[in-house]
Amino acid sequence: MTSVHALSGGEPLAPVLAAAPAADGVFVEITDADVEQVVELWQACGLTRPWNDPYVDIAEARAGDGSTVLVARAEGRVAATAMAGHDGHRGWLYYVAVAPEARGTGLGRAAVVAAEAWLVARGARKIQLMVRTTNEDVVAFYERLGYADQQCAVLGRWVEPS
Numbered sequence: 826m827t828s829v830h831a832l833s834g835g836e837p838l839a840p841v842l843a844a845a846p847a848a849d850g851v852f853v854e855i856t857d858a859d860v861e862q863v864v865e866l867w868q869a870c871g872l873t874r875p876w877n878d879p880y881v882d883i884a885e886a887r888a889g890d891g892s893t894v895l896v897a898r899a900e901g902r903v904a905a906t907a908m909a910g911h912d913g914h915r916g917w918l919y920y921v922a923v924a925p926e927a928r929g930t931g932l933g934r935a936a937v938v939a940a941e942a943w944l945v946a947r948g949a950r951k952i953q954l955m956v957r958t959t960n961e962d963v964v965a966f967y968e969r970l971g972y973a974d975q976q977c978a979v980l981g982r983w984v985e986p987s
């Protein structure tokens with residue numbers, strides 16, 4: 826989905842073809858046209874926080890080769906996402922989200938599987954994620970997918986960008 830080329834001459838096809846949406850339920854890398862719907866989805870799923878600008882998070886994930894946002898549609902609208910990033914040691918998942926009306930149909934599992942495949946293709950051997958302690962239900966979802974509590978505390982500190 827990120828680049829589509831003509832059969833001869835190597836010139837990109839018209840943008841309207843390159844940006845054609847994938848079939849429902851198929852995870853592909855986010856495009857510019859998806860950004861608003863992705864932010865709306867994250868807000869509807871309660872994943873946004875005042876200290877994380879979702880537009881910046883999306884832009885930064887798209888900026889390098891080691892991270893991305895994957896999206897899938899249901900009835901033509903963005904209905905599921907997963908952000909994936911490889912930090913050179915571990916693969917990480919963020920923003921795993923399924924629209925409330927599309928839950929319970931396997932899209933959440935498919936989002937994690939797609940992000941895992943993206944990370945494995947970039948050398949990941951272990952995939953990790955953080956769940957807010959207030960988000961207890963979601964731990965059971967990840968356990969169904971084979972994830973287990975790693976018995977590690979996550980420590981963090983805000984720093985000024987240089």
Ligand SMILES: CC(C)(COP(=O)(O)OP(=O)(O)OC[C@H]1O[C@@H](n2cnc3c(N)ncnc32)[C@H](O)[C@@H]1OP(=O)(O)O)[C@@H](O)C(=O)NCCC(=O)NCCS
Nearest residue numbers: 870921922923928929930931932933934956962965966969
């Ligand atoms: C968590 C979330 C992504 C699950 O999406 P979903 O599409 O409903 O999940 P699926 O239908 O793919 O379910 C996959 C499996 O997990 C199970 N599961 C899903 N939610 C569950 C829950 N809250 N508790 C226990 N099991 C759960 C399903 O029964 C299913 O099991 P099976 O495949 O063995 O039958 C969705 O509820 C969501 O977007 N939540 C809000 C956002 C969020 O908190 N994301 C996580 C951030 S860390």
